Amino acid sequence: MKAGLQKADPHGVLTGTHFMDGDHACCEGALAAGCRCAAGYPITPSTEVVERFASRVPMVGGTFIQMEDELAASITLQGMVWAGAKAFTVTSGPGFSLMMEHIGYAAMTETPCVFVDVQRGGPSTGLPTLPAQADMMQARWGSHGDYEIIALCPNSPQECFDLTIKAFNLAEEYRVPVMFMMDECVGHMSEKVVIPPADQIEVVARKHTHKSVEDYLPYATNGDQVPEMAHAGEGYNFHVTGLTHDERGYPNMTLPTQDKLVRRLQSKILDAVDRISMFEEEQLEGADVVVVSYGITSRVAQRAIEAARKKGLRVGKLRLITAWPFPDKKIREIAANIKAFVVPELNLGQMVREVERAAHGQAKTFAVSHAGGGVHNPEDILKVIVEASQCQTV
Amino acid sequence: MSDSLMPDEMIPDLVTDILNPVEPFLRSDRMPHIWCPGCGIGTTVNSFARALIESKIDLGSLALVSGIGCTGRVAGYVKLDSFHTTHGRAIPFATGLKLANPKLNVVVYSGDGDLSAIGGNHLIHAARRNIDLKVICVNNLIYAMTGGQTAPTTPDHSTTSTNPYGVFEPSFNLPHLVDAAGAVYVARWTTFHVRQLTRSINEAFHKKGFSFIEVISPCPTLYQRRNKLGDGLDAMKYYKEKSKIRHGAPTGEVGMTMTGEIIVGKFVDRERPDYQTMMRGQYQESLGERFVEQTEMVCS
Numbered sequence: 001m002k003a004g005l006q007k008a009d010p011h012g013v014l015t016g017t018h019f020m021d022g023d024h025a026c027c028e029g030a031l032a033a034g035c036r037c038a039a040g041y042p043i044t045p046s047t048e049v050v051e052r053f054a055s056r057v058p059m060v061g062g063t064f065i066q067m068e069d070e071l072a073a074s075i076t077l078q079g080m081v082w083a084g085a086k087a088f089t090v091t092s093g094p095g096f097s098l099m100m101e102h103i104g105y106a107a108m109t110e111t112p113c114v115f116v117d118v119q120r121g122g123p124s125t126g127l128p129t130l131p132a133q134a135d136m137m138q139a140r141w142g143s144h145g146d147y148e149i150i151a152l153c154p155n156s157p158q159e160c161f162d163l164t165i166k167a168f169n170l171a172e173e174y175r176v177p178v179m180f181m182m183d184e185c186v187g188h189m190s191e192k193v194v195i196p197p198a199d200q201i202e203v204v205a206r207k208h209t210h211k212s213v214e215d216y217l218p219y220a221t222n223g224d225q226v227p228e229m230a231h232a233g234e235g236y237n238f239h240v241t242g243l244t245h246d247e248r249g250y251p252n253m254t255l256p257t258q259d260k261l262v263r264r265l266q267s268k269i270l271d272a273v274d275r276i277s278m279f280e281e282e283q284l285e286g287a288d289v290v291v292v293s294y295g296i297t298s299r300v301a302q303r304a305i306e307a308a309r310k311k312g313l314r315v316g317k318l319r320l321i322t323a324w325p326f327p328d329k330k331i332r333e334i335a336a337n338i339k340a341f342v343v344p345e346l347n348l349g350q351m352v353r354e355v356e357r358a359a360h361g362q363a364k365t366f367a368v369s370h371a372g373g374g375v376h377n378p379e380d381i382l383k384v385i386v387e388a389s390q391c392q393t394v
Numbered sequence: 395m396s397d398s399l400m401p402d403e404m405i406p407d408l409v410t411d412i413l414n415p416v417e418p419f420l421r422s423d424r425m426p427h428i429w430c431p432g433c434g435i436g437t438t439v440n441s442f443a444r445a446l447i448e449s450k451i452d453l454g455s456l457a458l459v460s461g462i463g464c465t466g467r468v469a470g471y472v473k474l475d476s477f478h479t480t481h482g483r484a485i486p487f488a489t490g491l492k493l494a495n496p497k498l499n500v501v502v503y504s505g506d507g508d509l510s511a512i513g514g515n516h517l518i519h520a521a522r523r524n525i526d527l528k529v530i531c532v533n534n535l536i537y538a539m540t541g542g543q544t545a546p547t548t549p550d551h552s553t554t555s556t557n558p559y560g561v562f563e564p565s566f567n568l569p570h571l572v573d574a575a576g577a578v579y580v581a582r583w584t585t586f587h588v589r590q591l592t593r594s595i596n597e598a599f600h601k602k603g604f605s606f607i608e609v610i611s612p613c614p615t616l617y618q619r620r621n622k623l624g625d626g627l628d629a630m631k632y633y634k635e636k637s638k639i640r641h642g643a644p645t646g647e648v649g650m651t652m653t654g655e656i657i658v659g660k661f662v663d664r665e666r667p668d669y670q671t672m673m674r675g676q677y678q679e680s681l682g683e684r685f686v687e688q689t690e691m692v693c694s
Contacts, residue, residue, distance in 0.1 A: 011686075036688070037494050039486075058677045061686040063493050068519040072486035075479060079459075079490020082477065083498060087490070105480050232457040232475040232491055233498050239421075239470060241478035250424060251470060251478075 004173070004205045008032050008165075010198035011060045018193045022160040022186040023048035025193045026116060027056065029164025030088055032195065034203050035114070036062030037087040039076035041069055041095060044128045045184040046118035049090040070095035074102035078111045082240065084206075084231040086168055088114035093122045096135055097142070104143030105242050106177035107265060110219075110227060112206070114167045116180040118187040119295075119346075121372035131184035132372030133295055134347035139179040140324050146262050148269035150276060151179040151324035153294040157191045163321070169204040170276065174268060175226050181323060183346065185296040185375060213237070218249040219261075225268035269325050278321035279330065283309075287316030288339045289388045292331075292355050294320040296375055297344050304344075304381035313389045323351065331358035340388035344368035344381045364391050416443035419453075421473050428467060432618075432626020434585035434611030435465055438532050439472070441588045442503070445595035451499060458501045459488040461508035463539045464613075465532040468503045482512030485520045488527050496670055496688070499528070499599065506533040506547040510566050514546070521575035521604045523669045528598045529606045531568060534613040535650075542616030549652040552621045567649035568608050573662050578603035580645065580662035584610040586633035587658060594660060603668040610656060621652065 012031035020028075027049045030038070036057065040050035054064040062085075067073040073089045080087035091099060096117045106113055119135050121127025139151045150170050154160045160182060167178040209216050209228035218238045219227045230236040243251040244258045269276070280298075282305075284290060289308075293301040298319040308315045318334065320327070331354075335341070340363050343352035348369045356365040366388045368381050420443070429435050446453065453474065460469035462481035469476040479487045488500045502509075509517050509531050520527060536554060537543040543556040546566045553560055569580045579601045581594040591609060598605035612618055612629030623629065633656065640648075641659040648657040667675070677685040 037490075039490065058681055059684050059686055061688050063673070063688060065489070065493060067486060067489075068515050071483060072489075072516055072519075075483040076486040076490035076493075079477075079487040079492075080494035081490075083457075083491045083494035085494040087494070101480055102483070231495075232477075233455050233495055234475075235454045237473050237475060239476045239478070241470065242480060243478065250421075 004207065006203050006205050008198040008201035008203050009034055012036070013198040013201060014195050015197045016195055018195065019190055020157060020193050021048065021188055021190045022154065022157040022182060023118065023188065024052050025157040025160040026164045026180070026182065027052040028193075028195060029161040030114070030168065031056060031060060032161070032198070032201050033086065033165040033168035035086040035088055035168060036060065037077065037080040037085040038064045038089060039067050039073040039080070039087070040064070040090050041067055041073045043092045043095045045120055045187050046090045046092045046116065048187070049116060049118070070098035071102070074099035074115070075105065077113055078102065078106055078109070081111050081113050082232050086172070088116060088168075090116040090118070092118050092120050093135055094125060096138065100138070100142040103149065103177050104145060104147065107143065107147035107149060108242050109240050110175040110265075111177065112171040112175050114164070114171055114178050114180055116182065119181065119183040127373045129184065130373040131296060131375065132346045133181075133183055133297060134350065134372055136181065136323060136345075136347065136350045139181055146266060148266050149177055149179055149324055150174065150269065150322065151181050153181045153320060153323050154186055155295050155298045155319070156186065157189060157193045160186060161193050161195060165201060165203065169202070172204040172206055173226070174272065175207060175229065176269060179324070181295065183296050217247045219245060220247040221264070225264055225271065273325045273327060273329070276322055276325060277327045277330065279327065280317070280319040280321060282317040284316040284318065284334055286314055288314045289342055289385055290316040290318055290334055290338050291342045291344070291381070291385065292318045292320065292351070293344055294323055294351065297346055300375045300378055301344050301381055303378040304385060307378065307382050308385045308389075311386070313385065315385055315389070320351070326354045326358065328358040331355055332360060332362070335359035335362035338363050339393050340364040340366055340391050342366045342368060342381065342384050342388050344370070344376050346370045346372045346375065364388065415447060416440055419443040419446055419473055421471055424471055427471055429464065430615045432612060432614035432629070433464070434534065434609070434626070434629070435468065435532055437585040437588060438530065438591065438609050438611060439468055441591040442530065442595055444592045445599065448592065449596045449599040451599050455497055456499045456501065457491055458503055459484045459491070460502070461504040461513060463505040463508045463537070464534070465503065465505035466508060482508055483516065484508065485513060485516040485527065485529070489520060489525050492526055493670070500526070502527055502529045504531065506531060506535065506568070507537045507545040510568055510571070511546045517572065518575040521572045521577040521606070524576055524578060524603045524666055526602050526668045526670065527604055528595070529604070530595065531606065531608045532611045533568065533608050534611045534617060536613050536617040538613045538616050542620055549650055552617070552652045554620065565650070567645065569606070569648050569661050570645040572606040573645040576604070576666065577606045577662060578664050578666050579605035581660040582608040582610065582648065582658050584633040584637055584656060584658060585612065586630050586637065590658070597660075601663070603666060610650075
């Protein structure tokens with residue numbers, strides 16, 4: 001087994017075949033991943049995740065606290081992490097906006113944690129009970145300054161379970177906040193969810209230091225760009241700050257320290273894109289058009305793709321399971337061999353810009369935008385696939 | 395100071411001759427600190443370190459959390475597990491530490507603006523929940539790090555960079571606020587009262603629940619100067635002359651003015667179960683044997 005990899009603690013694993021919604025499956029994924037602490041604030045359509053956590057966690061040895069707002073929830077969970085726990089928080093658009101500062105703090109202090117965003121229509125209070133995928137850019141760029149995060153997009157309750165475990169594992173492996181980008185549809189739809197036995201679930205342990213107190217430098221790296229962590233109460237007397245800091249963790253506001261730190265926060269993720277990226281792909285070989293989608297929209301797009309194939313069109317599918325870091329290389333490789341990408345999403349054009357950027361003029365890019373509040377009519381996606389397949393090769 | 399208290403040759407060499415008893419608690423590799431001459435924050439740290447000695451508290455179990463501002467820098471100077479968090483959020487971060495590892499002794503050390511303005515919501519809710527935190531609030535009556543803007547604690551009629559014609563909004567009486575919200579221990583001292591402050595911090599360490607100690611502290615650079623209140627030494631004279639110790643004073647009567655009396659003392663010392671005791675009790679009552687005690691959280 002790879003270093004740092006463990007089997008799940010059976011106490012948190014509800015092994016069996018269930019019929020449950022995505023929000024509940026996400027909670028079960030967190031428990032299976034070893035998460036025993038959460039801080040939250042109620043917001044539709046995400047609250048069921050922490051409601052279930054609040055009911056389950058006292059029976060597996062852990063704690064949930066409902067904080068006074070999302071600012072508090074998003075930093076309380078980081079206190080939990082520095083005390084040694086795996087922790088997460090759960091929210092939706094307006095709350096996600098309030099959490100941005102602490103996503104930056106987690107990125108800067110390299111606090112492994114998970115932020116779940118069950119996306120709803122925006123801007124502002126928008127459509128509290130209806131779906132959207134319009135927080136994708138916010139997840140990537142919402143906090144100030146340069147940093148990288150990881151974002152995953154489940155498209156079913158089963159994936160809400162499986163990928164929540166993955167989100168915790170990635171958070172620990174790279175010491176980075178991971179955004180779990182659900183949407184109201186995926187959160188509220190009920191489907192079969194199979195939870196395997198604990199010994200079939202792999203979880204990544206905290207990258208905890210084995211160094212002595214004298215030798216430990218909180219932000220020194222050992223070749224893999226990810227420093228080792230210590231926890232409060234272990235005698236390391238370490239310092240953590242959101243200020244630009246050196247390897248000792250001490251504030252050091254000089255240009256070389258800033259340059260070294262911020263570039264490492266970026267490169268520890270970007271250098272690992274190939275290992276982090278997950279896709280589902282279908283018939284890319286020989287395709288004229290490739291539909292790039294994620295989350296609930298990928299399931300609507302599937303119908304359009306199949307209808308297009310029935311018309312004799314050569315259509316491939318690329319579903320982004322990892323939205324961030326964006327798989328530039330993958331898109332570039334596909335772009336070299338196709339006429340066009342079609343990108344349906346429940347926003348007015350967010351990830352489509354990334355596809356267009358990565359395609360770098362090798363293939364055309366067609367957006368199928370939607371203001372949110374429902375899902376696409378597959379016919380609308382089909383029309384654009386037909387249009388795209390008729391376009392001239394660039 | 396104009397007249398030296400002792401001849402130069404009698405002044406010991408502090409580096410070689412005397413080991414300051416608080417030195418082991420400080421990160422000497424981070425000195426000199428950033429605080430201005432006459433600032434009171436260093437004095438409070440001295441009292442805090444002496445309280446650590448006197449209380450014999452296990453330093454390995456002690457974590458200190460600061461927010462942002464001049465006092466927020468305390469976390470960077472103490473040789474403890476220390477967290478310099480975001481503006482206003484020291485209390486919720488500290489709440490997370492305490493909840494995930496109840497064995498930790500968690501101190502929040504921050505300023506008046508950080509704790510009562512941007513962090514005001516967390517302050518009252520942590521007091522309401524009675525989270526077992528020791529909050530040391532250094533109140534210099536102003537936003538100092540950013541250049542002397544009005545704080546919720548700035549006294550009426552004083553002048554600040556954002557109220558250049560005088561402050562007209564009423565200020566917070568912090569002991570009254572946290573008392574009303576449910577804190578189990580509330581005290582106020584000034585940086586003149588170093589021994590009393592040490593004693594209060596020591597008492598708070600032995601008190602389970604939300605403790606709040608306000609320390610009135612001079613900001614000669616911004617508050618004193620702009621309000622023609624002299625330097626750090628003048629502040630000490632003011633604190634000495636105008637402070638009145640009134641233990642148990644009703645907190646509603648301890649509000650401050652710019653040059654008036656400062657009521658100091660231990661105002662509140664009461665018993666009330668803390669958050670985690672209440673939580674465990676509730677789970678035990680509702681879940682019986684299905685309740686699983688939170689054990690080792692460390693996920694390594």
